Amino acid sequence: MAGRQIGVGGVGRYTVVISRLGRPRHNGRVDYQELLHDVMDTARRTPGRGRPADYIPALASADPEAFGVALATVDGEVYGAGDWERPFSIQSISKLFTLALALAEGGDDLWKRVGREPSGNPFNSLVQLETEHGIPRNPFINAGALVVTDRLLELSGDAAGAVREFLRAESGNELISTDDTVAASxxxxxxxxxxxxxxxxxxxxxxxPVDSVLAHYYAHCAISASCRDLALVGRFLARHGLRADGSRLLTRSxxxxxxxxxxxxxxxxxxxxxxxxxGLPGKSGVGGGVLAVLPGRGAVCVWSPGLDTAGNSVLxxxxxxxxxxxxxxxxx
Amino acid sequence: MAGRQIGVGGVGRYTVVISRLGRPRHNGRVDYQELLHDVMDTARRTPGRGRPADYIPALASADPEAFGVALATVDGEVYGAGDWERPFSIQSISKLFTLALALAEGGDDLWKRVGREPSGNPFNSLVQLETEHGIPRNPFINAGALVVTDRLLELSGDAAGAVREFLRAESGNELISTDDTVAASxxxxxxxxxxxxxxxxxxxxxxxPVDSVLAHYYAHCAISASCRDLALVGRFLARHGLRADGSRLLTRSxxxxxxxxxxxxxxxxxxxxxxxxxGLPGKSGVGGGVLAVLPGRGAVCVWSPGLDTAGNSVLxxxxxxxxxxxxxxxxx
Amino acid sequence: MAGRQIGVGGVGRYTVVISRLGRPRHNGRVDYQELLHDVMDTARRTPGRGRPADYIPALASADPEAFGVALATVDGEVYGAGDWERPFSIQSISKLFTLALALAEGGDDLWKRVGREPSGNPFNSLVQLETEHGIPRNPFINAGALVVTDRLLELSGDAAGAVREFLRAESGNELISTDDTVAASxxxxxxxxxxxxxxxxxxxxxxxPVDSVLAHYYAHCAISASCRDLALVGRFLARHGLRADGSRLLTRSxxxxxxxxxxxxxxxxxxxxxxxxxGLPGKSGVGGGVLAVLPGRGAVCVWSPGLDTAGNSVLxxxxxxxxxxxxxxxxx
Amino acid sequence: MAGRQIGVGGVGRYTVVISRLGRPRHNGRVDYQELLHDVMDTARRTPGRGRPADYIPALASADPEAFGVALATVDGEVYGAGDWERPFSIQSISKLFTLALALAEGGDDLWKRVGREPSGNPFNSLVQLETEHGIPRNPFINAGALVVTDRLLELSGDAAGAVREFLRAESGNELISTDDTVAASxxxxxxxxxxxxxxxxxxxxxxxPVDSVLAHYYAHCAISASCRDLALVGRFLARHGLRADGSRLLTRSxxxxxxxxxxxxxxxxxxxxxxxxxGLPGKSGVGGGVLAVLPGRGAVCVWSPGLDTAGNSVLxxxxxxxxxxxxxxxxx
Structure with missing residues (x-):
């Protein structure tokens, strides 16, 4: 993995100045480390914490106080605060990676089998699927993610394995793997x-076969990774399709x-x-993670298990x- | 209308070069005029033209060959090509202005009465409204626009008049007005x-009263304006809330x-x-117009009456x- | 009006024997009067009373203790108990009469404009109407009743008047009329x-015109009539289409x-x-009345204003x- | 099995007279045999024949010309015409028997797990199930039948076996069994x-377990039986709950x-x-059968594979x- 890491307690190279105009500046540069601490402090003032997902025991037992954030720049630097290096269940954040990999390997044919419109319905709704004859509205509702998983399985022979490999390569963390207890649950x-x-x-x-698709789906959702890992991985979208090693995963378009x-x-x-x-492209998971893209700048990942009613991490x-x-x- | 026009009295300073990388450059600057012509040429190669809206005669009789585009920069320059100065019925594009004015005059209270989620349903659907107990999903479906109109009427006493005044002021075109034939239809x-x-x-x-709200709604939808007018008006969103005269309509946020x-x-x-x-914020209308915002750069308005099945102008x-x-x- | 009336406190000609098999018998005949008292007693043991409709003040102020029942036989006899002669707002029960009159005057053409399937949705739902392109599912949901009212208005020139005339003729009660306060409300x-x-x-x-249809709809819903009146009217369905005077309103089929x-x-x-x-054909109204048909035997009308969550009288x-x-x- | 059978070509004991009033009479009695022939002749004049179900090959290959009818009286007589003794796939007609058996063995508890309202949606819709939180609207839509099958499996240990035994006992036809090819398909x-x-x-x-429920569901739907068999079975509903042997399956209520x-x-x-x-209680199946109850008189079963768009046999x-x-x- 490229870049230098600056962890909790590390010394930022920059001094943050939250200007009147709402932009942190110091000689035109941002002290990311201080920024992340400020951001966590501000978030902690939010009333309410939500509740961890409780549909499976493995998620329900998540530490409700856990909170971390990491920011990786397009140049390969990574900053973090709080529980930024603690692995959590990435859950639906994995859907972003299956989508990218299915597009990278199979191109636009995917879009014949899944739409790209917001659903206007809860994420696991069957209603819209029925109305639209089995074409899920988008790749991020569960129905769509199952189709994307099926597509990636078709293309790669191992959908969950392809996601794990990708996360390892982009984050430089070879320990990233599926939590089998979570997958089984x-x-x-x-x-x-x-x-x-x-x-x-x-x-x-x-x-x-339905059973294979489900097994791969559960296996990539149950991958454990940290904010640090995911922020590093997310850079490929901030870099308009370029991977950490400079090779191209996706075209700019x-x-x-x-x-x-x-x-x-x-x-x-x-x-x-x-x-x-x-106001950023982002993907959340019921494990409490949210990965957001800062186009041209980097990627940021936040984690805290308490969820709002829509299933997104409150903090x-x-x-x-x-x-x-x-x-x-x-x-x- | 052919030729290069550079609006509001200005003179175009740039030469366009469409580079391999898809970015028009010349000494770091863009020849907007040439860009617009190129864009129109490319668009004309799209198969199909769709059909003008036909639910009222006034729209059904629109010239299906009409096609224009205008671009206004944040600095106040305006460029155009094709039928860029020909007025058309702005229809739902007006919903953007009622929203901005209602927020400017009344603030966030509006959001108690209308949501901001995509609807996942056709624009005039009653279904979601029923499920969500009379709170329209967003301000741009018809239901939401009626609530916003009602709010603006409450705040200003003349919702349609407020929109007309705003359009005139921002575009500098005092002739902008409601087409009463269209409104009556x-x-x-x-x-x-x-x-x-x-x-x-x-x-x-x-x-x-329902009848007042409807009358104002029809009156602001039936405003006639050109691509040039609307591109100039749209700049307030590219300028993060600043009006043409430099005063603030909306906060940056x-x-x-x-x-x-x-x-x-x-x-x-x-x-x-x-x-x-x-990939831009934009608002379309069944009159065939689409107004898009280039944050920090300007606004662009395109017009051609042929619509796709979703109600957006094909060209x-x-x-x-x-x-x-x-x-x-x-x-x- | 045909038949003899036996009122509250009157002496029935028959003695009721509720047999083991659940059938009241006495020399093969039923003591209807005693039967109605038994039925009211049994009903009063039902837990809960529901609540009167409260969407308009005129209905909300209904006496929640009111309870009456009347039974009219095909031979023209009528029996009653409780508040059986007290007029109440018939509301949706009127939809049965508009349907019968529209069929009598215009025949099967009506069925091109309204279906006859259960709706599976609350009575005033717009959802199904949208899915099925403006053809209401059946004549008894509000949407369907509006179409039937429109049809009867088309056929008769005075839909509400036609219903009033019909009720007066069948019940022999010339005082039946629309409660204008209720209609206005x-x-x-x-x-x-x-x-x-x-x-x-x-x-x-x-x-x-929409306004005319609504006015007639409100006017026939706001008719006041008693259990006695409605039981007498309902006989035409028990008599397979024959009116009180022996003339035919509807064919047997x-x-x-x-x-x-x-x-x-x-x-x-x-x-x-x-x-x-x-297990009987029946029509309820939010005024608390229910009119049921005993094919070949007669009709029974019950009234008590407390409604269950589906809008039907609990008692x-x-x-x-x-x-x-x-x-x-x-x-x- | 009780009763005498009068088959195709047999001689009815009664002469049918289709009277003006639409009632066949001769000395107050009906010639059922002639009636069934008349009924088939009338039905054959219906325009269109529909199409056999084609979602599985075993049903798609059904003889589209097949047509039979049988009528069994409460006294145990049975009459038939056309292909009345030819077995066909009873499909959803089996849902009537699972319901009766689940009620007989387990009583009203069933109604906590399934409703009894018309669905207003196609028979295999998931929409309503989602809205109503997993409680199917009624026992005859597929969702409801799965719950009833699960209940009967819980009560009897062998849901499909219980249905087969019941059909054999009521019809006297020990050959009634599941068509394993159809079930597998x-x-x-x-x-x-x-x-x-x-x-x-x-x-x-x-x-x-889901797989057990599905296996029993497919097994009882894939039972083959004839019009004769089913008419004889259906008598228990005409006899208000009494089985062929006089024992009580269901209470009168x-x-x-x-x-x-x-x-x-x-x-x-x-x-x-x-x-x-x-105007009769009836249950249809996509195999083309329809079993209807004549309360107090008997049961009639008709079979012809061509279906209308709702899935009911046209003939x-x-x-x-x-x-x-x-x-x-x-x-x-």
Whole structure:
């Protein structure tokens, strides 16, 4: 992994000045380390903490006080604060990686099998799927992610393995792997996802057996990684498709389009609210992580297990809100 | 209209070079005039033209060959090509202005009465309104625009008048006014909007009489303005809330948030597709106009009456797609 | 008016014997008077009373203790107990009469404009109407009743007047009329119905102006009549289409079909429950009345203003349940 | 098995006289044999034949010309015409038997897990299930039948076996059994049902493993039986709960209630239409069979594989329409 890391307690090279105009500056540069601490402080003033996801025991037992944030720049520097190096279950954040990999390996054919419109419905809704004849509205609702997983399985032969390899390579952390306990727990409590997969299969929109698709889906959702890891990985979208090693994963146009889908669909049925408050492309998971892209600048990942009613991390969204409010880094 | 015009009395200073990388450059500067012609040429290669809206005669008789584009920079320059000075019915583009004015005059209270999530349903759907107890999902579906109109009427005493005044002031065109024939035709064929308004009223979410709200709604939708006019008006969002005269209409944060709502909800049930292809905050109308914001740069308005099945101008979206493909000006 | 009346405190000609088999018998005959008292007693043991409709003041102020029942036989005898001669607002029970009159005067053409399937949705829902392009699912949801009213207005020139005349003729009670206070109150609070009417009109499924249709709709819903009146009127369905004077209103087949629609759709979204418990064709109104048909035997009307969550009279349904349990008069 | 059989070509004991009033009479008695021939002749004049179900090969290959009808009286006589003794796949007609057996063995607790309202949606819809949190609307939509199957499996240990035993006992035909080819084919093409079962399980409304429930569901749907068999079986509902051997399966009240659910929910999303045209409690299957109850008289079963768009046999419904039109045996 390229770049130097500056951890909790490290010394930032820059001094932050939150200017009148809401932009932190010092000789034109930002003290990212101080910025992250400020952002966490601001977020902690948010009333309420939500509750960790409780549909499987492995998630319900998450530490509700955990809170971390990491920021990786396009140049390969990474900054962090709080529990930024503690692994958590990435859950739906993995959907971003399956999408990128399926596009990288298979191109636009994917879009014949999944749409790119916000759903206007909770993330695991079957209703819209029925109305639209088995074509999920976008790749980030569960139904869409199952189709993308199926596509990646078709292309790579090992969808979950492809995601793990990608995360390891981009983060430089070879220890990233699936938490088998979480994956098994998801499978045991996975009637809703099994229903979705069978329903999609009933429209002929799965190429692999339902059980294989579900197994790979649970396996990539149950990957454990830290804010640090995910911020480093997320840079490929900030770098318009370039991987950490400089090779191209996505074309510039594809990368922008993935960002667009993230912004309009990445945070369940609260994508409008997230765009309104944060103004960045981002993907959340019920493990409490949120990975956001700062196009041209870097990527930031926040983690705190307490969720709001839409399934997004309360402190995570608050921290990103604070970040873009302080810096003006919203894409708008 | 052919030729290069550089509006509001200015003289174009730039030469366009569409580079391999899809970015027009000349000594770091863009020849906007040539850019617009290129964009129109590219758009014209799109297969299909769609059909003008036909629910009222006044719109159905629009010239299907009409096509114009205008770009206004944050500095006040304006460039145009094709039918860029020919007035058309702005229709739903007016919803952007009612929103901005209602926020400017009344602040965040508006958001108690209307949401900011994509609808996932056609623009005039009653379904979601019923599920969500009379709170429209966002200000740009018809239901939401009726609530915003009601709010502006409450705040200003003359919602349609406030919009007209705003458009005149920002564009410098004192001739901008409501086409009464169109407004009357809308009213005559307006059972769907009347249904929406009564339905919202049944939930107590209108403050003024249904008939007044509808009359103001029809009157601001039926305003005629040109691409040139609208591009000039749209600059207030590119300038983060500053009006043409330098006074502040919206705070920086409000302006960014309006852009966010435009991006996620501005083009009916095709907002995801628009973000994917164009990557700009934008608002379309069934008159065939699309106004898009280039944050920090300016605003661009395209007009061509042929609509796709989602109600957006076929050539308009194609032209904006070509624009951001050529320039890289997507927000992502 | 034909038949002899036996009122509260009157002496029945028959003695009731509730047999083991649940059938009241005495020399093969039923003591209707005693039966009605038994039925009221049984119903009063139902836990809960519900609440009167409160969407308009005129209904909200109904006496929650009021309770009456009347039974009219095909031979023209009428029996009653409790508040059986006290007029109440018939509300949606009027929809049964508009349907019968529209069929009598215009025949099967009506069925091109309204369906006859249960709605599976609350009675004033707009959702299904949208899915099914302006054809209401059945004549007894509000949307369908508006179309039937429009049809009767088209056929008769005075829909509400036609209903009043019919009720007067069948009941022999010339005093039956619209309660103008109630009608005016309905109109004032009628945004939901106005929404429905405009919505249907937007699909071209109203022939008369929306305001006229609504006025007639409110006027026939606001008719005041008693259990006695309505039981007498209801006999035309028990007599397979024959009016009180022996003339034919509906063919035998039409009368049976109206009964079928009553059974499957007559009690809002609780038609299945009503069929299950009571097993008779019936129509309820939010005024607390329920009129049920005993094919070949007669008609029974119950009234008590407290409603369940589906909008049906709690005591009314309980009384009819008790009636068919005691007598075996369910159609099944 | 009780009763004497009179088959095709047999001589009826009665002479049919279709009177002016639409009632066949001769000395007050009906010549059932002639009646059935008349009914088939009338039905054959219906334009269109529909198409056999084609979602599995075993059903798609059904003989489209097959047409039979059988009528069994409460006294145990049975009459038939056409292909009345030819076995066909009973499919959803089996849902009537699982319901009766689950009620007989487990009583009213079933109704906590499944409703009894018409669905207003196609028979395999997931939408309503989602809205109503895993409680299917009624026992005859697929979702409800899965819950009933689960209940019967819980009560009996062998749901499909219990249905087979019941059919054999009531019909006297020991050869009635599951067609394993059809059951296997259903399972192979059963993604929609698997989706429903998992979806219900996600709400905790299945007690047995999803795979067991599905296996029993496919096994009872794939039972082969003839019109003769089914008419004989159906008598228990005409006899208010009494089995062929005189023992009681359901109480009188339960039997009436099952009839009520049949009438309001037994023919998919066309229950209103079926009640309107036929006016009898009935259950159809996509194999082309329809079993209808004549309360107090007997049961009639019709079979012809061509289905209408709602999934009901075209000739089957037409024949039952002709039957009640000719005889006046509608419950209304």
């Amino acid at each position: 998801e499978a045991r409590h996975g009637h809703r996802n099994a229903a979705l997969a069978h329903f999609i299969a009933s429209y002929g929109n799965l190429r692999n 594809e990368a922008k389009r993935v960002n667009a889908v993230l912004l309009t669909c990445g945070t369940y049925d609260a994508a409008g609210e997230f765009a309104f408050r944060v 995570g969204v608050a921290a990103l809100d604070a970040l873009t409010t302080a810096t003006g880094w919203s894409v708008f | 809308e009213a005559r064929h307006g059972h769907r909007n009347a249904a929406l308004a009564h339905f919202i009223a049944s939930y107590g979410n209108l403050r003024n 409000e302006a960014k948030r309006v852009n966010a709502v435009l991006l996620t909800c501005g083009t009916y049930d095709a907002a995801g597709e628009f973000a994917f292809r164009v 308009g979206v194609a032209a904006l797609d070509a624009l951001t493909t050529a320039t890289g000006w997507s927000v992502f | 309905e109109a004032r609070h009628g945004h939901r119905n106005a929404a429905l009417a405009h919505f249907i009109a937007s699909y071209g499924n109203l022939r008369n 039409e009368a049976k079909r109206v009964n079928a629609v009553l059974l499957t759709c007559g009690t809002y979204d609780a038609a299945g429950e009503f069929a299950f418990r009571v 009314g349904v309980a009384a009819l349940d008790a009636l068919t349990t005691a007598t075996g008069w369910s159609v099944f | 259903e399972a192979r093409h059963g993604h929609r049902n698997a989706a429903l079962a998992h979806f219900i399980a996600s709400y905790g409304n299945l007690r047995n 339960e039997a009436k209630r099952v009839n009520a659910v049949l009438l309001t929910c037994g023919t998919y999303d066309a229950a209103g239409e079926f009640a309107f045209r036929v 089957g419904v037409a024949a039952l329409d002709a039957l009640t039109t000719a005889t006046g045996w509608s419950v209304f």
